[in-house]
Amino acid sequence: MNGGKQKRVIPGTTLFDGDMARKGYALNKMCFSFNSAENRAEFLRDKEAYCDKYGLNPQQRAAVLSLQVLDMLAAGGNAYYLAKLGGIFGLDMQDIGAQQTGVTKEEFKAKLVAAGRN
Amino acid sequence: MAKIVGGINVTHVPYIGRAIANKTQQDPYWKPFFDGFPPVHDWLAKQKADVAVVIYNDHGLNFFLDQMPTFAVGAAPEYQNADEGWGIPTLPPYPGELDLSWHLIESLVEEEFDIVTCQEMLVDHAFTLPLELLWPNQHPCPVRTVPVCINTVQFPLPTAARCFKFGQAIGRAIESWDSAARVVVIGTGGLSHQLEGQRAGFINKEFDLMFMDKLITDPLWVTRYSIPDLVELTGTQGVELLNWLTTRGALLGEVAKVHANYHVPISNTASGLLAMENV
Numbered sequence: 001m002n003g004g005k006q007k008r009v010i011p012g013t014t015l016f017d018g019d020m021a022r023k024g025y026a027l028n029k030m031c032f033s034f035n036s037a038e039n040r041a042e043f044l045r046d047k048e049a050y051c052d053k054y055g056l057n058p059q060q061r062a063a064v065l066s067l068q069v070l071d072m073l074a075a076g077g078n079a080y081y082l083a084k085l086g087g088i089f090g091l092d093m094q095d096i097g098a099q100q101t102g103v104t105k106e107e108f109k110a111k112l113v114a115a116g117r118n
Numbered sequence: 119m120a121k122i123v124g125g126i127n128v129t130h131v132p133y134i135g136r137a138i139a140n141k142t143q144q145d146p147y148w149k150p151f152f153d154g155f156p157p158v159h160d161w162l163a164k165q166k167a168d169v170a171v172v173i174y175n176d177h178g179l180n181f182f183l184d185q186m187p188t189f190a191v192g193a194a195p196e197y198q199n200a201d202e203g204w205g206i207p208t209l210p211p212y213p214g215e216l217d218l219s220w221h222l223i224e225s226l227v228e229e230e231f232d233i234v235t236c237q238e239m240l241v242d243h244a245f246t247l248p249l250e251l252l253w254p255n256q257h258p259c260p261v262r263t264v265p266v267c268i269n270t271v272q273f274p275l276p277t278a279a280r281c282f283k284f285g286q287a288i289g290r291a292i293e294s295w296d297s298a299a300r301v302v303v304i305g306t307g308g309l310s311h312q313l314e315g316q317r318a319g320f321i322n323k324e325f326d327l328m329f330m331d332k333l334i335t336d337p338l339w340v341t342r343y344s345i346p347d348l349v350e351l352t353g354t355q356g357v358e359l360l361n362w363l364t365t366r367g368a369l370l371g372e373v374a375k376v377h378a379n380y381h382v383p384i385s386n387t388a389s390g391l392l393a394m395e396n397v
Contacts, residue, residue: 008346012317013354015346017273021183032182034203069314079314079354080177080271084203092133093386097318108319109383115321116382 016078024076027064030054031081040088069100120218120295123165123302124376124395125369126158127333127362128251130174130244130306133385135206138250154379154391155251161376161393162252167302169215170261171222171288171368172245173361174306175270177202179242186272187234189284191226192265193219197241209246215262218295222264225291231284241265248306261302268364270307270357278348279341281360285367292368305365307358309380310351311387320353321388327380329359330392334375337366355387362392372397 007015014020021028030051033039043050051061063071067089072082086096098108134151137143143152179202181187195216199209223235249259266288269275276284292301309329312320329352332339340348340363348357366373376393383389 008350010317010346010350012315012320013312013349014315015273015349015354016271021272025183028183032178035179035201037201040203070316073314078178078183078271083313084178087204090205093313096313097386100314100318101316111319112321112383112386115319115323116388 014073020076020078022076024060024078026055026057027060027072027075027077028081030056031077031085034084034088043088069096120169120292120297120299120301122289122292122369122396123167123300124161124393125303125305125365125373126252126394127305127308127365127390127392128248129308129384129387129389129391130247131385131387131389132202132204132206132243132247134247134251135243138254139207150381151379151384151389154377154381157377158252158391158393162302165302166300167261168299169218169263169301170249170304171218171264171266171292171301172248172304172306173266173268173285173364174244174248175358175361176267177242177244177271180236180240181267183272186269187267188269188276189231190234190236190267191219191223192236192239192267193223194237194239197239197245197263197265199242199246200240202242206243209250210257212241212246212249212259213262215264217297218292218299218301219264221295222288222291225294226287229287229290231287239265244306248304252304268360270355270360273345275345275357275360277341277345278343278360278363281364282337282341282367285364286370288364289368289370293370303365303368305361307361308352308356309359309388309390310353310356312353313355313386315354317353319386321382322352322356323382323388325351326388326390330378330380330390333362333366333392334373334394337363366394369394369396
């Protein structure tokens with residue numbers, strides 16, 4: 001899909017390139033719609049119907065309904081748009097970071113503080 | 119002709135908006151960050167800037183993946199902030215500077231930077247919060263503004279070398295603007311941070327401090343790195359340092375540090391502040 005060019009591998013990291021942008025378009029478009037309070041309310045009233053309205057594929061739909069960030073990323077989600085979905089559930093960046101790295105929020109925050117001491 | 123009084127690079131984490139709204143700047147969590155600003159406020163007061171060119175990246179307020187410009191320049195009489203979906207307060211509009219917008223647009227295209235022009239443009243926290251930090255509690259903002267947006271969302275991103283040259287072209291445009299205005303260039307975002315993936319929470323203090331130092335003494339140093347190198351070294355959102363580099367490019371010639379501050383963490387981010395002026 002990327003013209004035969006070798007992709008750079010950075011562990012634990014996905015570059016949001018053309019392949020991911022193509023794959024995740026519907027999911028990201030849905031998340032972009034959450035800039036509107038009215039749309040956020042509509043999503044909360046019926047999440048499945050809202051996913052259908054934006055044409056999410058089964059992988060994207062399952063990831064959104066289970067609120068699994070790594071699954072949303074694998075389905076082509078971009079961090080900036082996904083953060084708007086997280087906001088609906090009151091999740092901040094430490095909640096999302098902790099979920100993705102499999103630690104508690106306190107452990108995640110402690111790791112950030114430690115990074116400043118090094 | 120207009121004069122560039124200096125450049126200021128500063129972090130733009132959304133969470134800062136909540137600290138300002140809740141007036142928690144002196145809480146232990148926030149104090150090391152907010153205490154970096156008074157020396158820059160003093161310097162700004164002396165410089166008497168009338169205009170700010172703000173180099174930033176949009177996070178899905180004005181631009182979506184349907185139309186994603188690599189470089190975009192605002193040309194609106196004023197710039198509205200709006201709901202970004204994550205619960206930070208929406209701020210009052212910021213005055214534009216149409217004459218400089220159109221002079222920049224003409225000059226940049228003449229120099230072969232084929233930018234997108236925006237006569238309507240919403241500005242997100244990456245534009246608004248740095249202005250709130252630099253001119254606190256001042257509404258309307260005391261400087262007229264021109265937003266310059268760089269894509270750091272969808273790869274490929276412009277290379278570091280390209281951003282530096284883009285900044286130099288912005289600097290030449292400002293200096294050739296037939297105006298008595300005093301212009302400050304502001305670059306926002308960074309420093310190292312990564313929001314997504316198993317590497318979320320990644321911070322690289324050693325690289326950040328080197329980058330801040332080299333930005334003063336040898337700005338081309340960072341252009342040795344490719345964009346994937348910079349992601350590896352600074353995190354997927356750490357590449358916002360491109361806005362800092364563009365700002366440094368706009369300060370044509372040698373610069374000296376006016377003031378710097380660096381503190382980890384603010385939210386998931388290594389926060390940085392660097393004010394520079396030409397020598």
